[in-house]
Amino acid sequence: METSYDYLIVGAGFAGSVAAERLARVFDKRVLLVDRRPHIGGNAFDHIDAHGVLVHRYGPHIFHTNSDEVFAYLSQFTEWRPYEHRVLASVDGMLLPIPINLDTINRLYGWSLDSAALEAYFQFIAEPVAQVRTSEDVIVGRVGRELYEKFFRNYTRKQWALDPSELDASVTSRVPVRINRDDRYFTDRHQAMPLHGYTAMFERMLDHPNIEVELGVDFADVRKRAHYGALIYTGPIDEYFDHAFGRLPYRSLEFRFETHQTPRMLPAAVVNYPNDHEYTRITEYSQLTGQQHEYTTLSYEIPRADGDPYYPVPRPENAAVYARYRALADALPDVHFTGRLAAYRYYNMDQVVAQSLALCTRLTGVSRAELAAAS
Ligand code: FAD
Ligand code: UDP
Numbered sequence: 186m187e188t189s190y191d192y193l194i195v196g197a198g199f200a201g202s203v204a205a206e207r208l209a210r211v212f213d214k215r216v217l218l219v220d221r222r223p224h225i226g227g228n229a230f231d232h233i234d235a236h237g238v239l240v241h242r243y244g245p246h247i248f249h250t251n252s253d254e255v256f257a258y259l260s261q262f263t264e265w266r267p268y269e270h271r272v273l274a275s276v277d278g279m280l281l282p283i284p285i286n287l288d289t290i291n292r293l294y295g296w297s298l299d300s301a302a303l304e305a306y307f308q309f310i311a312e313p314v315a316q317v318r319t320s321e322d323v324i325v326g327r328v329g330r331e332l333y334e335k336f337f338r339n340y341t342r343k344q345w346a347l348d349p350s351e352l353d354a355s356v357t358s359r360v361p362v363r364i365n366r367d368d369r370y371f372t373d374r375h376q377a378m379p380l381h382g383y384t385a386m387f388e389r390m391l392d393h394p395n396i397e398v399e400l401g402v403d404f405a406d407v408r409k410r411a412h413y414g415a416l417i418y419t420g421p422i423d424e425y426f427d428h429a430f431g432r433l434p435y436r437s438l439e440f441r442f443e444t445h446q447t448p449r450m451l452p453a454a455v456v457n458y459p460n461d462h463e464y465t466r467i468t469e470y471s472q473l474t475g476q477q478h479e480y481t482t483l484s485y486e487i488p489r490a491d492g493d494p495y496y497p498v499p500r501p502e503n504a505a506v507y508a509r510y511r512a513l514a515d516a517l518p519d520v521h522f523t524g525r526l527a528a529y530r531y532y533n534m535d536q537v538v539a540q541s542l543a544l545c546t547r548l549t550g551v552s553r554a555e556l557a558a559a560s
Contacts, residue, residue, distance in 0.1 A: 340465060
């Protein structure tokens with residue numbers, strides 16, 4: 186007789202894997218987890234490449250969160266390597282710290298301002314707008330047009346094929362501006378990389394007799410044959426509804442990997458190129474993972490319109506289309522949409538984990554704190 190599952194979960198990234206793990210381990214539910222890719226982990230998937238270097242197949246993934254709950258939850262499945270991310274941006278022939286901070290400005294202009302003088306300078310050059318709506322407003326309103334043009338405008342146009350004035354404020358708001366010398370990319374309470382990588386962490390999450398994983402399998406095929414009570418769907422929401430209201434745009438990237446026989450190539454884990462080249466940034470993986478090896482692998486990210494859907498594109502017209510899909514989704518009692526592609530939100534990994542824990546709370550009636558802590 187065919188196996189019957191309590192849940193079919195589509196997508197083995199953070200959204201699907203967290204839901205599978207909690208429902209199987211804490212609630213004894215039988216789960217079938219499928220992914221059309223040949224691996225688990227979704228966009229956080231990492232693996233050892235042909236030269237023995239641990240790389241992230243879909244670009245640099247740095248874990249950071251202010252949520253004690255999310256960090257404690259994931260800590261059941263991995264040990265951590267403390268890691269604080271730092272990025273340099275290539276501007277005017279120099280490699281300068283980004284987010285913009287005191288050193289960025291002093292080095293860019295050959296000045297020696299202190300924090301108070303820098304704040305006064307920013308206030309002098311800023312062009313604030315009454316209502317901050319766009320990604321241009323955020324930066325020009327804080328540091329003025331010249332710095333916006335050197336660090337943000339061209340990077341954003343390359344990454345999104347849109348001018349910052351056409352994107353919601355939330356996009357460039359991800360990158361703060363500082364008047365002190367803190368050159369970390371993130372300031373979250375928890376900043377760390379899974380000690381043995383993301384894929385190893387996912388393997389431990391999914392290692393449970395109630396979870397069956399099928400890879401290289403599309404939902405369109407599995408839905409015809411699998412018997413299940415409810416569906417958790419973490420793919421693109423417009424695809425689920427056969428693009429009934431048109432396609433939601435998702436920005437894609439091409440990753441070009443390059444290996445060199447030397448332990449170290451870059452002066453920082455990531456170097457951004459706002460104004461030159463077709464790529465936006467170069468990453469050296471060993472600087473993220475801490476791996477010591479005679480070879481090093483870099484990736485170059487080249488933005489693309491077509492390809493795997495990586496980034497929802499935050500702007501009002503897309504939010505309006507998403508709202509129409511969301512209304513259809515909300516009317517389906519036994520189908521639950523979660524994750525970056527299904528929620529059409531520019532979520533970081535920790536936000537996706539939190540969203541899936543919240544979904545399990547709703548599905549089971551157990552409080553979020555109890556659910557995250559249960560082992
Ligand atoms: P995904 O990881 O996209 O997983 C969804 C899965 O569903 C995919 O594996 C897909 O194959 C599968 N799927 C979709 N449709 C179907 C179908 N019909 N049938 C079968 N399977 C299907 N976050 C951070 O916190 N820190 C970072 O440094 C960071 N860096 C990033 C860098 C890049 C280049 C990108 C693109 C993202 C980055 N993120 C980062 C965001 C992070 O990748 C996401 O928050 C997280 O991976 C989303 O998890 P998810 O499960 O929602 O989606
Ligand atoms: N950004 C920029 N210049 C930079 C870094 C970021 O203009 O040097 C803008 C760009 O629009 C980018 C957004 O800020 O898409 C968010 O940056 P983040 O580094 O968070 O991008 P992600 O890692 O999510 O691709």
